[in-house]
Amino acid sequence: KxxxxxxxxxxxxxxxxxxxxxxxxxxxxxxxxxxxxxxxxxxxxxxxxxxxxxxxxxxxxxxxxxxxxxxxxxxxxxxxxxxxxxxxLISSVGLMYVDRFVHNKDPSTSNLSELFQEESDWVFKHAFNSKNKLWHNHIGWYEDLDEMSCLNQLKTSASYVNINNNQKLVVTVDHNAIISGESNDFKEDGDSCKKLEEIMNKLHGMNKKVLGMLLTEEVSARINLGGL
Structure with missing residues (x-):
C-alpha cells in the first residue's frame, strides 16, 4: 500500500x-x-x-x-x-518496451533514415519514402535464447500527435519479447525467483539487440543504448 x-x-x-x-x-x-x-x-x-x-x-x-x-x-x-x-503455473514470461521518438521540428523536414537503419530488415522500405510521413509496420519472428525460443513481436509506426497544442510527428517502437514453455521451465527453488530474474534479464538483452539492429549508430549513442 x-x-x-x-x-x-x-x-x-x-x-x-x-x-x-x-x-x-x-x-x-x-x-x-x-x-x-x-x-x-x-x-x-x-x-x-x-x-x-x-x-x-x-x-x-x-x-x-x-x-x-x-x-x-x-x-x-x-x-x-x-x-x-x-x-x-507460469506458462510464459514476457517483456514489453514502448519507445517514442518525437520530431520537434516541422514534420515535413523529418528524415526516417536519421532514426532507423535503411538496410534494416525490420522496417519496410516504403516507410523511408512516405510522402505524408505516416506508415505502419508489424512483424514477428522466433529467435533462440539459450535453451528457449523467444517470440519477438515488433510494431513500428509514425503518426501525428498533439503535444502541448502542437502537432508533432512521433515514431513509436513497440517490442514484445515472450518466452513460452512448460511449467518446469519456470519452476523456482525457494522464493528467490532467481530463474525468473535470469529470464527477464535475457529478454532485456533481446530488446537491446533489436533496437541496436533498428536504430542508427548516432541515435543509439545519443540514447546511451549500451547503458539502458
Missing part, C-alpha cells in the same frame, strides 16, 4: 452465446485488481495489474533497467507470494 496506494477493480463482462446468437444475458464480474502509484503531476507512474490469467507490472517512469527492474521485480515477487499454495 505504501508503494502502490491507489487500487482499482478490473471488471469484465460475461456474455452467453446460444445457437450462434448473442443473448441479452450478460454478467459483470470482478476480473482482477489494479494497483497504481500516481506522480505529482497527476500522471500514472507505476501499475501492478493482476487478472485471472496474467500478472503484469507497468513502469511509466523509466530511467535505467537495473533500477527499474529491481522495483518491478519486487512487485512481481510480492504478487507471486500471494499465489503460494494454489495450483497456478
Amino acid at each position: 505504501n508503494y502502490l496506494p491507489k487500487a482499482n477493480h478490473v471488471e469484465k463482462f460475461d456474455f452467453k452465446i446460444e445457437n450462434d446468437q448473442l443473448t441479452n444475458s450478460s454478467n459483470k464480474v470482478l476480473g482482477g485488481i489494479e494497483l497504481q502509484r500516481i506522480n505529482e503531476d497527476g500522471s500514472i507512474g507505476w501499475i501492478l495489474r493482476v487478472s485471472e490469467s496474467s500478472i503484469s507490472v507497468h513502469c511509466l517512469n523509466y530511467t535505467q533497467w537495473a533500477s527499474v527492474f529491481d522495483e518491478a521485480f519486487g512487485y512481481l515477487k510480492a504478487a507471486f507470494k500471494r499465489l503460494e499454495g494454489g495450483d497456478s
Whole structure:
C-alpha cells in the first residue's frame, strides 16, 4: 500500500452465446485488481495489474533497467507470494518496451533514415519514402535464447500527435519479447525467483539487440543504448 496506494477493480463482462446468437444475458464480474502509484503531476507512474490469467507490472517512469527492474521485480515477487499454495503455473514470461521518438521540428523536414537503419530488415522500405510521413509496420519472428525460443513481436509506426497544442510527428517502437514453455521451465527453488530474474534479464538483452539492429549508430549513442 505504501508503494502502490491507489487500487482499482478490473471488471469484465460475461456474455452467453446460444445457437450462434448473442443473448441479452450478460454478467459483470470482478476480473482482477489494479494497483497504481500516481506522480505529482497527476500522471500514472507505476501499475501492478493482476487478472485471472496474467500478472503484469507497468513502469511509466523509466530511467535505467537495473533500477527499474529491481522495483518491478519486487512487485512481481510480492504478487507471486500471494499465489503460494494454489495450483497456478507460469506458462510464459514476457517483456514489453514502448519507445517514442518525437520530431520537434516541422514534420515535413523529418528524415526516417536519421532514426532507423535503411538496410534494416525490420522496417519496410516504403516507410523511408512516405510522402505524408505516416506508415505502419508489424512483424514477428522466433529467435533462440539459450535453451528457449523467444517470440519477438515488433510494431513500428509514425503518426501525428498533439503535444502541448502542437502537432508533432512521433515514431513509436513497440517490442514484445515472450518466452513460452512448460511449467518446469519456470519452476523456482525457494522464493528467490532467481530463474525468473535470469529470464527477464535475457529478454532485456533481446530488446537491446533489436533496437541496436533498428536504430542508427548516432541515435543509439545519443540514447546511451549500451547503458539502458
